[in-house]
Amino acid sequence: MKRTRLHQMFALSALCGAMLLHSVGVQAVTDEEILDDANTTHQIVSNGLGLAGQRYSPLATVNVDTVQQLRPVWALSFGGEKQRGQESQPMIKDGVMYVTASYSRVFAMDARTGKELWQYDARLPDGIMPCCDVINRGVALYGDLVIVGTLDAKLVALNKDTGKVVWRKTVADYKAGYSITAAPIVVKGKLITGVSGGEFGIVGKVEAYNPVNGDLIWTRPTVEGHMGYVWKDGKKIESGISGGEAGKTWPGDLWKTGGAAPWLGGSYDAETDSLLFGTSNPSPWNSHMRPGDNLFSSSRLALNPDDGSIKWHFQTTPHDGWDYDGVNELVSFSYEENGKTVKAAATADRNGYFYVLDRSNGKFIRGFPFADKITWAKGLDKDGRPIYDESNRPGAPGEGKQGSSVFVAPAFLGAKNWMPMAYSQDTGLFYVPVNEWGMDIWNEGVTYKKGAAYLGAGFTIRPLNEDYIGVLKAIDPKTGKEVWRYKNYAPLWGGVLATKGNLVFTGNPEGFLMAFDAKTGKKLYEFQTGSGVLGSPVTWEMDGEQYISVVSGWGGAVPLWGGEVAKRVKDYNQGGMVWTFKLPKEHTL
Amino acid sequence: MNTRIIYALALTLTSCWAHAVEGDPQPSVMWEYFHQRLLDNADFVFDEAVKVSVPPFAEDARQVPIEVDARALPGKVERVMIWAExxxxxxxxxxxxxAELEKFLAVRIRVEQATPIRAALLMDDGIWHVGSARVEAAGGGCSAPSVVRAQEGWEDHLGEIFGARFKAGDNSRLRLSVSHPMDNGLVDSIPEFYVNQAELRDRSGAVLARIDLFSAVSENPTLTLGIKGHPETQLWLRDNNGNEFTADIP
Known part of the structure; x- marks a missing residue:
């Protein structure tokens, strides 16, 4: 047996051996930091810039006088062929940006330079069933973890320094039509997520997990008749049927495939200790198959974060027949009236009405149209329930035939869709991305089949105006008055940000990041990002300077479902990027 | 360019990537590099007691069998590293x-071009004992897309483990095959997706061997391990997406 002489090593070459590891001194994210996110400017550790979801920043270095000087400092591509459909909100912690991209990907980058630190690509099965593009809306940060929901309905926790998987849990069966696109949130040490799938006859649910190891803590179905559970010491314990019992607001066994997916996630109001989640359309779309209010579809729910029990609900579209999901964000805010502070929450619903609720009990305070044309209802009654125009409910299909078609506004994609509005604490106004469109809709027969679309309806969407669909509106929640509007040719599909600099930021499918005077609506700045902006802009402070970031990348639901509208946007090009801006130093007044 | 910079650069390169080292049975310009990167510049010998067997030519560059047999080497093994230079x-x-493992293992790998294959065993004397072989190849094994993922319904079979224990005298051979595309990220638009952790456990759950796997391992990885005696075992696997798989091997 031959062996070479021993090669003994006496000296290490420092020059060659130096593998400099990137170290940024990252601290763990705590519950306190998440709760205080709305008041802190040096980081963004919650979806909505604060759990209440106001999307308001107290930063004012970039303001109406300086915003014209805003310059891009870096951009990072999401790469490859997966450019389309970027709807994420970046998070910032200790100089690192965490942002998701389409196809359930997560990127971490140096927030100063845009240098990529790591990337996580979920391997998705071929059979995923996202109804409305392969998008993702962002991560949750907790401890050393970056947590994302995936299109195959899983939660994945990544190490924030390496991007390596720490744990991964199946939330629901993607083969039954479940998926996750919303950013999970962390409240009181619990990771809260909803699910998507309202087009596939799934049963919506909100669930809480232990963010450290992914153990399930509670599950709360959002369809009447389904049992909720809590887990104590590894034991699964019944915690009450949602709505008390089955069959109160649903006929037969349709509640078993009732939809009501809380697909946009939710917010948290610390003052009332409530998770505020919205739910989608009931399944199927054909409302004649399911007479009744169909709770808790098209509703806003206040859940107890400790056990998931439902404290109150407010249903915006009982017995929905137009795909008016009730998922849109319910934003907590307070205002003074008659010398009293009103603890309110506001939402701009798919159905065209803006609702102001009492967030302590869900009672209706007021509601008013925020879309120019609403035909499915004649108005709201004193409790906020719609007064239907029954002639504008699509007709029941006859034996094997298509029911009568009606033209209705707003369209099923909603007077406002997922894109979050912002609330300015300075002006007291909500800045709402609105779309003015209608649809022809008719019903068809349908039976439930696992993993197949469960609609029972056909539809095509049409613009109401030749020169615009999108309208950014400044709305006074106390009066319902529209203070200003900005018309946009293409439908708006991006989130909004308000700042103390008297500014409102949003993007459009044409590719511009835009800034408006919050009081007058005058457009003060725009920058072409190269592809449609569907993401939610954020702002934070780093090294004494104010930064603004937004993702760009056309896609989402409009080009997939958009009928006549899709023609209007067919020439918008794809591209997936994160853009980051700041003022040149000499312009910071 | 400034000549002094060139000189400095050349000096750096020569000091980092020295030429083939004395006594190397498979002389390679990359030896010093891996000696630093993987073996941390530690003491080593090229040792014929570490027998590395490969086919002389990789008929299928995506599935190249490698066998490491160091049963002739006395002492306790701390760690085994295999790489394709x-x-x-x-x-x-x-x-x-x-201590329950024999000094014997086999695995199938991808090779991109003709390359030396190294197996280094860190023994309890603190010295790496290195065995070498060379496989000739037409190439391309690493940059071809996996066959698995082109098959419909691949996700239904993901992580399926086929395996059996065979008696070999007083000891056993475990032969295991796992359904997994083992995507290495080098194929356009297909991100990394591969099994990167494995543990062989006995029936009580005690770990007999821990293995870190890399994406040079072939798709549907095939692994052979030698174990002492005839124990029943369990294999646990985890991929870089966090999927976990287990299988009992009676």
């Missing part, structure tokens, strides 16, 4: 064996 992803696996 000229691969874009050189590392194949790192094995942390218990």
């Amino acid at each position: 000229l691969n874009p992803i050189p590392q194949v696996l790192t094995l942390y064996p218990s």
